[in-house]
Amino acid sequence: MTPDDQVHGLSPQVMYEQFWIKEAGERRKMRAVKAVGGLAVGVALAYRFGLSVPIMAIVGAALVAAGDAIWAWRSYEATAVWRGRRRGENITRKLLRRRLTRRGYQILDGRAVPGKASVDHLVIGPGGVWVVDNEAWDPETEIARYGDRLFLGEKYGSKVAKALVDVSESLAEVLSRESGVPVTIEPLLAVHGGELRRSVTAEGITLLKPRLVARWILNGPRAEYDDAQVELLARTAARVLRRMS
Template identity: 60%
Template sequence: MPGGSIYVPQDDKFTGASPQQMYEKFWAEGAKERWIMRGVKAAIGLAVGIGLGIRFSLPSPVLTGIVLAVVVAVADAVWSWKKHEDTAVWRGKRRGEVITARILRRRLTRHGYRILNGRAVRGEASVDHLVIGPGGVWIVDNEAFGPDVELAQYGGRLFFGEKYGSRHAKELNEAATALAEVLTKQTGIPLTIEAVLAVHGGYMRRNAVIAAEGLTLVRPRRVPDLILKRGMAALDAEQIELLARTAARELRRLG
């Protein structure tokens, strides 16, 4: 294991392995155990279903048990797949910026928002997404974390597991300031740009929104809700168009 211990002998099969490789290995090795546990859960579902069928005098208690067993097995399989799929960006199987861009486009364009992906101030900051609309201007970046990394804020500071999240907050706040200065100078529209980090993987409380150090952390699917609820700038259609055209012209496109 990375870091190791002087009390535990090193296992050669883990030497040089990344956390992602180790996760994949453990996941593959745990397949048999997951199938066994799924069978146990299905058997419990079968017994409960038969018991309920008898208790409520249903026409076919055995069929009721079989149906419940199948439902339990399918639900367990779906939960297991989702748990693994939640690590896809961290494992490099999917791209976080592509996922978030699709969500932003689908949810926000019908509300009058313009989405510019992969933009940078020349020689300075870069961001994954620039969102311009009636509620104001936002930058959204993406970050992937391992499944055991808990994201939280304590005493006004961000924590990514045992590490401070201050560097991420500082970089994104500086990017927001740089972009705001460019757009304000070129359009004459006073702007304050808010920074959001779309979190892929890691552990956050269900539906949590973490805000500290000038940065808001949220799951990608909830970024549009955050923007729609918290937007306060009240930009009109003409200003949105001007800002979008100026951003497209002045900000370098990445990739």
């Protein structure tokens, strides 16, 4: 059986994990090479500053090797949602609650207008209202804006953007009508995996890394709601929006 036969029919996620395991030996070899470089730097620093050569050599090699191991593991963990090992909504929910609840924001998870698509998180606070959804792409998918268009790799991202914009508008309409408070909702998409440096805004949505979502919300208020309005909107959302299991 050829290597091609062995991977034929496997999902990209399974293939990625198999290649990761297969390349462990090569990563260790490259880490050893880098550690030698760190050793050389440690020796040079020891002579430059009159320090212990053996200690600095060990420290230099250890720091480089540890840094390389941490970087490799974090790169692998960044694909955990895409590989189905973790749930993106759980990661984002924890990040949102940690940063926003103490600032007067309320987060409702898994909400939808009856008959419409659901969103993973609805954030209501002094600065406005946001919907936050989660998506995962493979590590080689470049997420970018060219002109006015959103691209996910070589494909247009219009379908993804339109779905989130539509559900945001539906949620805003219901909340405004039922609460009596004018609401405009900004749609955000937390991206797990893919090639995305910080954030991309295109076709009505903003895509960004999960750790940056709370900061985006805090730095970009769209409204000025007082405590009573925040509570009213949160209670209204809890009452009229369908909770997804």
